[in-house]
Amino acid sequence: MRFLNVTTAFSVLLIGLVLGSVRREHIRTEYSVSWLVAGVVLLVLSRWRALQDWLSTALGVNDAPLALLMIAGALFLVVLYRFSLVISRLKDSNVALMQRIAILEFRLDEKDQASAGK
């Protein structure tokens, strides 16, 4: 029971932290959704005993907290995967942007030098 109280507190803390960060614009709304969904799922599972029992039977584990841990782990893996996608896309855009800026600056300098030489 203590474990479930801990996960409840953790999920409430997570939800509060994410909402606070969104309010202060430290996290963009679209990237808060994954964390909020993970937090709410964890909170519901921590408090709903019947659902825990059903899930632990479905997962083939005798222990409800263990089933909860497995689901929480899977949820956070999905969130991490989603952020890996976002970071990879950001990195690609960043590299392309930096290359474009460097090329534009280069061509601008060439033009300046050409017009200065005239």
Place this chain on the structure above:
Amino acid sequence: MKLLILIPAYNEEGAVASVIREVKQVVPGVPILVVDDCSNDATRAVAQESGARVLPMPYHLGLGGCVQAGYRLAFELGYDYVIRVDGDGQHDPRYIPKILNALETQKCEMVIGSRFLNGEGNHSGFLRHAGIVFFRAVLRPILGKPVRDPTSGFVGVNRTALALFSRSFPLEYPEIEALVVLQRKRFRFVEVPCAMRPRRSGRSTITALRSLYYPVHVLLGVFVNVLKFEGRRK
């Protein structure tokens, strides 16, 4: 025929001037572009004073991103051939005409300056050599032909490869993956014998710790590129 010599450089103030000087002696009049990967030292100023044009990157991108920026610019400026010579002095510019000749005559998209074809100069350590032997074995079935020096950065590309690499080029440790990117399009490469020298200054980007990560990263990159195989477009 428009040829560009591309020199990627990161903290190479000690070597880049002599590399530029040597390139000028071997292929006078050919434009030299130094891509300065946001060096902390005077690489950019030294390169400019030595008569090269400099493409300065706003942030450190790593070798692949830096080389790709050079390829993109060369493609936009209409160059037919680009030969990459590293800024640390390991590549002997006297072999540039040999690479250019192979590009023009051998109907291939890329030419690799290989240090192992004639054994003209091999300055790789034991670990690096072991890596080369390993990646030769990995690449042999993928490329359908042997490659003797898959980690050589002394490469020339024609405009077709330039167009491809402008769009798709590995960001880190690009040499081996670039071969598989070429293979995705069924482009051809040949190797010509070249001598390599010890680096004149600076330090290799592949440190002791990174040498453990390097094969994992490259191996993964190779297989991801194999999965992207698309064949030559008609």
